[in-house]
Amino acid sequence: MRQRFFLEVAANDQLVAFCPPEVIYHQSLKKIAFGSKSIEVDFRAHPDQKDRIVISKRMQEELQFPNLNIPLHTFIEDQVLFIGPLVGIFTSGFSASQNNPIGERTSFFAKLISVNKTVGAVPFVFGEQHIDWEQGSIKGFFYHESVWETFDVPFPNVIYDRLPNRKSEENPKLIKVKNRLQKEYLIPWYNPGFFNKLDINDRLQQNDIVASYLPETHPFTSFSMIEIMLSQYGHIYFKPKNGSLGFGVHQIIYDKHHGDYYCRYQDPDGINRLRKFSSLEKLFNRVFSKQNLDRMIVQQGIHLLRKGTRAIDFRVHTNKDELGNWHVSAIAAKIAGVGSVTTHKRSGGEIKTISEIFPTEECELFTEKLSKAALNLSSVLDHNIEGIIGEIGFDLGIDRNGDVWFFEANSKPGRSIFEHPELKDFDLLTRQLSIAFAVFLTEQALHHPEELFQ
Structure with missing residues (x-):
């Protein structure tokens, strides 16, 4: 059973882990693990510390555990107590700046990592140049107490793909790294690859549930x-x-x-x-x-709903949670700029909530229709695309008859809609879910690896 505890480091060199009784009750534990590192230790019940597991300074160093005061999940498999998960966020475009280590995307990664305490995970950012294959460790970038720090950590339980563009995705060196970590180390890797419009359309056409959403x-x-x-x-x-x-x-x-x-x-x-x-x-x-x-x-071409003379479409985000279930995590309306062919901000488009544009009855109806379509599309894509998908950004439209249309699916959706002040909570929710899904994948990899590595 999955539980969450703080990991406290005591100033001694004993190879003993003190745990709440329910952690080790009916368990003959022999090892403790963090990421890919594990060591043999003795386990003892610690009835006075019900919210924490206590390890020694020596154990912390051998496990390469950065002590960040985060309540973490525990998983038990084959007499090993796994602490984590340790989540590697793989990307490119690093800079030499200590304050902006990932260039202009640094603030996004800082916000992404900052969900660690609410989710109960240890996320960090890394690139191919930060991997030490001989030592089986990674120089990870952590955002902790508003400061970027680096720690050497083991290979992670799960990797979240945040490569920024198709060029980086097609880089032979990065492809080699991805293949090696997945195939040799059996690390689940989620959200790999950018979608191809025609390929997505062909796959969706084969399913009667969602084919009606597709324009020719x-x-x-x-x-x-x-x-x-x-x-x-x-x-x-x-x-x-x-x-x-x-x-x-x-x-x-x-x-x-x-x-x-x-x-x-x-x-x-x-x-x-x-x-x-x-x-x-x-x-x-x-x-x-x-x-x-x-x-x-x-x-x-679809005759979309309009605000005045300006067409309206919708961005709908879906995410899987820590149980592996799909949720609609955000919906926003996008109004095209004057004379613009798209609703993008750079073309004069505006972001609005649905309730800002439509009266209550229509708002509820359109929200229900968009949510149903997005969840159906997510489920079908999930079953028809190679790799592990944890989030999708959909561009959907509603025509003058009230029918929903699918325009595009994005495996690494942009986040411009969250600049709207009333969508800040959904910004947080999407980030929380994108890391929480790693908790589910960690559990699956430990207990049901055959379902991930078929």
């Missing part, structure tokens, strides 16, 4: 395909297969009364454009002359 989507093959979709839907979206943050998204509109084509997009200078063309060929020659069209997809 195809890889670009010809102008005739676009003509057919324009005649059917009136407008389409033309965007990169592996794009993010709304970069490269174009809306193409056909005016059937006058036979004109319009293209709405953001130019390289960040200006929202709407240009008119007499033919689709001219549009492509002018707008896409320098682009590799093989990397693009064509997607059905």
